[in-house]
Amino acid sequence: xxxxxxxxxxxxxxxxxxxxxxxxxxxxxxxxxxxxxxxxxxxxxxxxxxxxxxxxxxxxxxxxxxxxxxxxxxxxxxxxxxxxxxxxxxxxxxxxxxxxxxxxxxxxxxxxxxxxxxxxxxxxxxxxxxxxxxxxxxxxxxxxxxxxxxxxxxxxxxxxxxxxxxxxxxxxxxxxxxxxxxxxxxxxxxxxxxxxxxxxxxxxxxxxxxxxxxxxxxxxxxxxxxxxxxxxxxxxxxxxxxxxxxxxxxxxxxxxxxxxxxxxxxxxxxxxxxxxxxxxxxxxxxxxxxxxxxxxxxxxxxxxxxxxxxxxxxxxxxxxxxxxxxxxxxxxxxxxxxxxxxxxxxxxxxxxxxxxxxxxxxxxxxxxxxxxxxxxxxxxxxxxxxxxxxxxxxxxxxxxxxx
Ligand SMILES: Cc1ncc(COP(=O)(O)O)c(C=O)c1O
Numbered sequence: 001x002x003x004x005x006x007x008x009x010x011x012x013x014x015x016x017x018x019x020x021x022x023x024x025x026x027x028x029x030x031x032x033x034x035x036x037x038x039x040x041x042x043x044x045x046x047x048x049x050x051x052x053x054x055x056x057x058x059x060x061x062x063x064x065x066x067x068x069x070x071x072x073x074x075x076x077x078x079x080x081x082x083x084x085x086x087x088x089x090x091x092x093x094x095x096x097x098x099x100x101x102x103x104x105x106x107x108x109x110x111x112x113x114x115x116x117x118x119x120x121x122x123x124x125x126x127x128x129x130x131x132x133x134x135x136x137x138x139x140x141x142x143x144x145x146x147x148x149x150x151x152x153x154x155x156x157x158x159x160x161x162x163x164x165x166x167x168x169x170x171x172x173x174x175x176x177x178x179x180x181x182x183x184x185x186x187x188x189x190x191x192x193x194x195x196x197x198x199x200x201x202x203x204x205x206x207x208x209x210x211x212x213x214x215x216x217x218x219x220x221x222x223x224x225x226x227x228x229x230x231x232x233x234x235x236x237x238x239x240x241x242x243x244x245x246x247x248x249x250x251x252x253x254x255x256x257x258x259x260x261x262x263x264x265x266x267x268x269x270x271x272x273x274x275x276x277x278x279x280x281x282x283x284x285x286x287x288x289x290x291x292x293x294x295x296x297x298x299x300x301x302x303x304x305x306x307x308x309x310x311x312x313x314x315x316x317x318x319x320x321x322x323x324x325x326x327x328x329x330x331x332x333x334x335x336x337x338x339x340x341x342x343x344x345x346x347x348x349x350x351x352x353x354x355x356x357x358x359x360x361x362x363x364x365x366x367x368x369x370x371x372x373x374x375x376x377x378x379x380x381x382x383x384x385x386x387x388x389x390x391x392x393x394x395x396x397x398x399x400x401x402x403x
Contacts, residue, residue, distance in 0.1 A: 019338035020360050025349065031061040035378050037355075048349065049383050051373050052357040056329065057220055057301045058378035059251025059291045068290040069252075072283035080279045084268075088279035096285040099292055100244070100256050103227045105236040108264035111285065112274060115216050115245035115255025116144040121273030122241065122257050123148030123183065123212070129270060130179050136170055136209065138162065138184040140191070143362070145183050145214060161188075164199040171207035180209040181240075186229035187217040190364050190372065192330030197229055201238040210240045220249025221305070221329060225296040249295065252288040254280050305329060305377040308384060312375050315388040324370070331373040332359075333391070341369040344394055352390035 015021040027048070028038040035050040035058070059065055072092065082088035093111060100109035112118040123145065127133050135149045135156040149156050157174075159167040167182070174180055182204055184195050197213065204211045215228035223231025228244070230236045241263060246254035257267065267274060295301065309329045316323050316331070324332040333356075335341040341358035348354040348371075356371045364370065375384065 018361075018366075019342060023342075025355065025357075027355070031066065034058055034061045035376055035383070046353060048353045048355050049379075049386065050355050051375070051379075051387055052355060053374060053376060054217075054248040055251050056249040056305060056374070056376050057251065057295065058376050059220075059249065059295070061378075062251065062291065062294065064294060065251060065287050065291045069283050069287035072286040073281070076282040078283070079281050082279065083275065083277060084279045085275065090282040090285070092282040092285035092289070093279060096289045097256070099289050100258055103225065103292060103296065104230070104242050104244075104258040105227075106242065106258040107261040109256050109258040110264045110268055110274065111246075111254055111256045111280060113254060113277060113280060114247065115214070115243055117273045117277075118243055118255040118257050119144035119214060120148040120151070121271040122243070122267055123181075124152045124273075125267055125271040126181065127152030127154040129266070132178060134174060134178055134180045136167065136180055136182045138195070140188050140193075141183060141185060142189070142214060142216070145185075145212075149183065162193055162195055164196055164203060167200065168203055168207075171203060171209060174207070176208050180207075181212055182209050183212045183214075185214040185216070187215075187222075187328045187330070189217045189330060190359060190368075190370070191324050191332055192326035192328040194229060194327050197233055197235055197239075201235055205238075211238075212241045212243070213239050214243045216243065216245045216248060216255075217328075217330070219244040220292075220295045221302055224299070226292075226299070226302060246284075246288040246291075250288055250291045252284055252291055254284060254288060301377045305375065308375045308377070308379055308381070311381060312373070312384045312388070315384060316391075319388055319392045321388065321391050323373075329375070331375065333371040333373060335369050335371060336367055338366070338369045341371060345371060347394055348390055352386070352393075354387055354390055356387075 030037055035053060036047050037050055038045045038047055080088040097109045097111055133154055135154060137149060137156055137158050138161055139158050140161045157170045159170055182200060184200060186195050186197060201211055218228040220226045222229050230239055241257055241259045243257050246252045312331060324334055338360040341360060345356055345358040348356055356373055359372045360369045
């Protein structure tokens with residue numbers, strides 16, 4: 001009989017042959033020196049600048065957030081010790097959910113272990129309980145959204161990325177009384193595009209569709225108190241379900257949905273991925289809530305980040321380094337080949353002490369491999385100059401020829 005390992009080994013080898021095998025850099029994260037971190041090279045500690053962290057505002061190293069986590073851990077212990085139903089709902093879970101609901105101006109919110117789980121659970125559970133629910137999904141949606149829709153087995157239509165004309169063609173073909181859910185993101189993390197949210201919600205209204213928006217990459221960064229693109233565009237009341245993360249700009253861990261009381265009560269009552277798992281530690285909830293409160297009050301953090309992002313984009317342009325233009329904070333430098341992408345990332349890392357993770361399949365389609373540069377509120381202009389100078393010095397053609 002073929003062993004399990006014999007079945008799996010060729011799959012791994014195929015990834016290596018295509019240049020899509022994932023090598024992790026093991027880094028020694030430093031709260032004090034973020035976005036710098038350290039790693040061991042031949043027994044010697046090297047300092048490297050991180051240009052790919054999603055800790056956009058540096059909240060994971062914020063003193064007040066760290067103190068809240070540490071203080072509440074001492075008060076409540078490290079784990080909740082139970083599912084939400086079995087002793088795992090604490091005052092900190094409740095308080096966090098209230099804060100999130102107020103932030104998004106929704107009636108209620110529900111916290112999960114991650115936004116990934118929140119997406120899968122919510123979409124799957126809706127599909128299983130609403131007869132003939134049809135999904136209409138942006139072609140660039142995140143894996144967790146795709147997985148939630150796919151695993152339900154419900155009918156799904158895919159519209160071209162951010163293309164409202166195509167979305168309307170699909171909507172026109174479906175009976176008005178068929179329940180349909182348009183699933184999309186506000187900021188797409190790989191190309192940095194921003195969805196035409198207003199046009200999408202207007203179409204939803206016109207064709208009797210519901211809307212599900214993943215705001216994972218806009219939470220903390222857009223809108224008057226950082227609640228995301230819906231807040232920026234004053235569309236909160238027009239979207240049915242918002243998904244967000246507590247792990248990127250908020251700097252902690254966990255994810256959530258925010259929606260009406262009934263919808264939240266429904267997912268709380270039927271969502272397997274919510275019900276049958278230990279709830280987040282109370283201290284994590286307290287720290288996430290503290291971080292949100294800081295973000296709400298201090299928009300200066302976001303402004304600092306955006307100023308540095310614009311500075312980086314300007315330097316790249318002045319130095320003829322092509323990147324995908326967009327209106328968001330994400331700076332993708334398109335390479336288009338997995339092996340070249342990795343070779344450039346290796347050169348940046350080992351020769352220039354700069355960490356930019358090469359993004360390859362399945363995160364992006366084959367041929368769209370890129371270096372996804374993230375500038376946080378904690379970077380300095382000097383660090384950005386170092387990045388651009390290093391990128392400029394790399395002879396892309398030379399790397400291509402040597403592969
Ligand atoms: C668009 C999008 N949605 C959801 C998630 C999942 O978020 P989390 O890290 O909280 O699971 C990610 C994570 O990268 C994402 O990019």
